[in-house]
Amino acid sequence: AQTVTQSQPEMSVQEAETVTLSCTYDTSESDYYLFWYKQPPSRQMILVIRQEAYKQQNATENRFSVNFQKAAKSFSLKISDSQLGDAAMYFCAYRILTGANNLFFGTGTRLTVIP
Amino acid sequence: DAGVTQSPTHLIKTRGQHVTLRCSPISGHKSVSWYQQVLGQGPQFIFQYYEKEERGRGNFPDRFSARQFPNYSSELNVNALLLGDSALYLCASSLIRSAYEQYFGPGTRLTVT
Numbered sequence: 001a002q003t004v005t006q007s008q009p010e011m012s013v014q015e016a017e018t019v020t021l022s023c024t025y026d027t028s029e030s031d032y033y034l035f036w037y038k039q040p041p042s043r044q045m046i047l048v049i050r051q052e053a054y055k056q057q058n059a060t061e062n063r064f065s066v067n068f069q070k071a072a073k074s075f076s077l078k079i080s081d082s083q084l085g086d087a088a089m090y091f092c093a094y095r096i097l098t099g100a101n102n103l104f105f106g107t108g109t110r111l112t113v114i115p
Numbered sequence: 116d117a118g119v120t121q122s123p124t125h126l127i128k129t130r131g132q133h134v135t136l137r138c139s140p141i142s143g144h145k146s147v148s149w150y151q152q153v154l155g156q157g158p159q160f161i162f163q164y165y166e167k168e169e170r171g172r173g174n175f176p177d178r179f180s181a182r183q184f185p186n187y188s189s190e191l192n193v194n195a196l197l198l199g200d201s202a203l204y205l206c207a208s209s210l211i212r213s214a215y216e217q218y219f220g221p222g223t224r225l226t227v228t
Contacts, residue, residue, distance in 0.1 A: 100171020101170075
C-alpha cells in the first residue's frame with residue numbers, strides 16, 4: 001500500500017526561527033518523486049519543494065530545504081527564517097512513475113507562525 | 116497566464132442529488148487530475164484524464180465519473196450524493212501525463228445536506 005504519514009498535526013514557530021516538519025512514506029517502488037505542498041486558507045495547493053528519489057543531494061529552495069533519507073523512507077521539510085506568510089497547512093506527497101502518476105498525500109501539518 | 120480555474124467555488128446539494136464540477140486547465144496542459152479533500156485530511160486521487168481518455172482511477176465508487184473535452188477542460192460528476200461526499204474537490208493540470216509538476220486550482224467546496 002502507498003501511504004504517507006505526517007505525525008505532527010500541528011506545529012508552531014516563532015517568526016525568524018527555524019522549524020522542521022516530519023514525513024515518512026511507504027512504497028515498494030524504487031523510483032518516485034517527493035513533494036511538499038503548502039495550502040493556505042485560500043485553499044490553493046502550492047508546490048513548495050520537490051525531490052527526485054534517485055538524487056542523493058537534498059533539494060533546497062530559498063528558505064526551504066529537505067532532509068531526504070531514502071533507506072528510512074523519510075522526507076522532512078525545514079523552513080528557515082520563518083515568516084508570517086508561511087502559516088498554512090503543509091502536505092507531504094509522493095508520486096510513483098508508473099500507473100496513473102497520481103499524488104499520494106499525507107494528512108497534513110498545520111503550521112502557525114508566532115509574531 | 117491564467118492558472119487552473121474551477122467552478123463553482125461553493126456548492127450546496129441535498130442527499131441523492133447529482134452534481135457537476137468543472138475545471139479548466141492551464142493553457143497547453145493536456146492532463147487533468149481530480150482529487151477529493153475531506154476536512155482535516157489530505158487530498159485523495161479520484162481520476163486522471165489525458166488526451167480525453169481516462170488514464171487512472173482511485174478507489175472511488177461508480178457514482179463518481181468524469182470526462183475531458185477536446186479543449187482539455189474537464190467535468191467531474193457525482194450521482195446519488197451522500198453526506199460523506201462533502202469535501203473540497205481539487206483539480207490539477209499538467210503539461211503531459213507524466214509531468215513532474217501538477218498545478219492545482221482553488222477547488223470547489225461541496226456541501227451535502
